[in-house]
Amino acid sequence: MLLDTRAMRHLTAEDWKVLTATEMGTKNHELVPTQLIERLSRLKGGASGVHKSISALAKAGLIARMKEAKYDGYRLTYGGLDYLALHTHSQRRQVYSVGTRIGVGKESDIMIVADDTGTQKVLKIHRLGRISFRTVKSNRDYLKKNQACGSWMYLSRLAAMKEYAFMQALRQEGFPVPEPLSQSRHTIVMTLINAHPLRQISSVPNPAGLYGELIGLILRFAKHGLIHGDFNEFNILIKEERPVPETESKGKGKDGDDEEEPPRILTPIVIDFPQMVSMEHQNAEMYFDRDVHCIKYFFERRFHFVATEPGPFFKDAKKTVGKGGARRLDATAEASGFTKKMAKDLETAIRNQAVIQESAPDSSDEDEEDEDEDQEEENDNEDTKVHFSDTLPESGEGMVKLVISEST
Ligand code: ADP
Ligand code: MG
Structure with a gap:
């Protein structure tokens, strides 16, 4: 479930419409019937255009066909939701390109992004429930029993909504927090703190x-x-x-460089x-x-x-x-x-997540030397000890452009 933007620039306006239609259908159907996707897409070309887009989206892993389903249909994947959120941020001109991932928590991915002026920002993608897919079966059963309150998509969106609201309120009160810039679905864009x-x-x-x-x-x-x-x-x-020196010249002779910092x-x-x-x-x-x-x-x-x-x-x-x-x-x-229900659902999910983290085999021990406890997937071999500023791409270098076609 890594953010992979490679397919982004190949999507056509029709593909975006079909992806959006699948998301709309998700509100009432876990598995969105193909016919409903056709209707919601409102493509001029009719069903054949929709089917072409469906294949393209499925190939890019943005929607997935359910295997043992009773009817023909698709569900939105995490990747599909990521794309829709990025699309919204880009329409708001908050995100133009996506760079490296600087953090990976158990419940989120943190990416460096930039807008079209080259200003770097942070994109936080909430991934509540992700851990349940990769930990032992007992945890999956535990989650199933205790997570009747909703799906990962719903919970991740709640986490992003709540986090964004608090960042705004805290910021207004002058607390030292990043500036929240945009929220869409399960994601937040905020200022990058170079620290x-x-x-x-x-x-x-x-x-x-x-x-x-x-x-x-x-x-x-x-x-x-x-x-x-x-x-x-x-x-x-x-x-x-x-600290900025009070006066550059003050008492500074030619030995100025030797002065204590x-x-x-x-x-x-x-x-x-x-x-x-x-x-x-x-x-x-x-x-x-x-x-x-x-x-x-x-x-x-x-x-x-x-x-x-x-x-x-x-x-x-x-x-x-x-x-x-x-x-x-x-x-x-x-x-x-x-709502009260949303607050309760999110709280339950976060509490369950904490229980799972404690019982997960890779959960952190308190060993001072163990600096790699944030590592969680086999392909995460970034060094967490790397100095933060070293990981910043130089002025757009290494950034992937999101060339997003006009849509809706
Ligand atoms: P999680 O909920 O997964 O713990 P965090 O919001 O704590 O996610 O972010 C994880 C890591 O990403 C942080 O420990 C920090 O290193 C980095 N990070 C998050 N937000 C920012 C930001 N605005 N600027 C710089 N680094 C950030
Ligand atoms: Mg954290």
């Missing part, structure tokens, strides 16, 4: 300062009624900036929001404590830093919710059209 995940940072000049800043963020979320829910070293990116400024940027929960959630205290613990544990292991003060504690944070005019953000998802 390393905390996970890759071996030392910092002032661990106490950074620790204080991160705990401060947890408390700031709480004030707005929120808990991140996955506040760990993978979801905190550390931007490293050199000013300390770097480290700014944390938080990402990954599909699992955010309210401070009013029935398990809020557990989620809050877990976020705090993650930071404490990481700082102790990596930087040998132990805070002198205990806490912060949930009961104290709870008292600050909404104080000082802090806008409550915990109803953000609801405000963006999320």
Whole structure:
């Protein structure tokens, strides 16, 4: 289920119509009858044109014929959904080309993309439920029993919707998060942060300062009624900036180069929001404590830093919710059209996913040396230790152009 854009430029306007028709049909049919695809496509050429497109789409793996089906029909694949989402982002002029994959989580693919001005961005493709296809049978059975609430397509779309809504709300409140630019189906386009995940940072000049800043963020979320829910070293990116020298000439003789470098400024940027929960959630205290613990544990292991003060504690944070005019953000998802059922379905899916990850044979142990725990498929041999900036393609180099034909 990797994003493969090779077929993109070969699709005709008719193919796009047929792909869109299949998606429309998916709303009411798991397997969309061929006749319905014909009707929804409204091609001038009639059925034969539709069949030609169906073959092309099936060959590119964007739709798939169901084998043991009672009637003739097709379903949309992850690839097909990816194409439709990319098509929408490109029509909004947010994405013009697709570059390398920089991250692969258990539930997402992270790609570098660029718009037609060459500005690089990040495309996050949610893939909820993916893990269930490749782990042991007991997990599949577990999922089947517990995931009556919906398909991977529906759940991945919910994850993208919720994440996008929270990124917008947090950004508006001035939180250090990437700027959300566009959302379509199970995908989000956001600004690219040129930074390393905390996970890759071996030392910092002032661990106490950074620790204080991160705990401060947890408390700031709480004030707005929120808990991140996955506040760990993978979801905190550390931007490293050199302070601009006050005056270039100040005291700088010809030995200027030997002067001690000013300390770097480290700014944390938080990402990954599909699992955010309210401070009013029935398990809020557990989620809050877990976020705090993650930071404490990481700082102790990596930087040998132990805070002198205990806490912060949930009961104290709870008292600050909404104080000082802090806008409550915990109803953000609801405000963006999320129903109670959607919230519940997504929460169940994320919880199940976590259970599976813990029981999966390749799940991460806590071994400090084990840096490759993000690797998950046999063809993923990118080195996660590579410096983030090294993986950025130079001005469009290595990018695949999405030449998307005019459609609808
Ligand atoms: P997941 O839900 O799979 O954990 P994340 O949103 O946490 O997905 O992204 C996975 C990885 O991709 C991150 O750890 C980070 O390295 C990279 N990443 C994600 N978003 C951005 C971004 N906007 N800028 C730079 N890197 C990013
Ligand atoms: Mg993450």
